[in-house]
Amino acid sequence: MTKECKIDVASKTKRKTLSVKVRTKSFSPVECGLVQEEAIEEAGRCLGLRECQYCEICGLLCPDLCITRDEKTGEVLIDLDYCKGCGICAAVCPKGAIEMVLEEGK
Ligand code: SF4
Ligand code: SF4
Numbered sequence: 251m252t253k254e255c256k257i258d259v260a261s262k263t264k265r266k267t268l269s270v271k272v273r274t275k276s277f278s279p280v281e282c283g284l285v286q287e288e289a290i291e292e293a294g295r296c297l298g299l300r301e302c303q304y305c306e307i308c309g310l311l312c313p314d315l316c317i318t319r320d321e322k323t324g325e326v327l328i329d330l331d332y333c334k335g336c337g338i339c340a341a342v343c344p345k346g347a348i349e350m351v352l353e354e355g356k
Contacts, residue, residue, distance in 0.1 A: 263292045302326055302347040308339035 266282040273280055284292060304324060309317040316332035317339060319325065328339070328348075340348040 263288050300346040302343075303345055305344065307342050307344065308348060311338050311342050313338065 263284060265284065268276075268278060268280050268282070272278070302325075304319070304326065306319070306326075308326065309315075309319070312333075313336060314332050314334055316329040318327050318329070320327055335350070335353070337350050340350045
């Protein structure tokens with residue numbers, strides 16, 4: 251059985267830009283900065299989400315070599331038939347994208 255990392259893509263905060271008409275008449279920055287609420291939301295998107303960033307640290311440190319990446323989509327896959335549940339991958343994942351759960355009894 252193969253399990254994929256859970257990936258939730260958060261949308262980026264859209265920045266306001268000056269219209270072409272205004273741009274041609276001033277030296278103001280074309281792309282405006284973020285107001286405080288937008289900056290807090292953006293920081294949460296970058297730092298707070300527990301989504302895989304494909305760094306591959308988990309695959310490098312898995313002692314059973316059961317973490318691979320899908321060649322087509324690039325997604326990280328865990329082959330649970332070979333996973334011994336040591337939890338190293340979950341411990342080293344910088345994004346907290348791997349969650350250890352108890353396997354149901356057979
Ligand atoms: S729990 Fe251990 S064996 Fe299973 S995928 Fe993670 S590092 Fe590999
Ligand atoms: S360590 Fe975490 S972020 Fe990096 S590839 Fe593995 S699941 Fe994704």
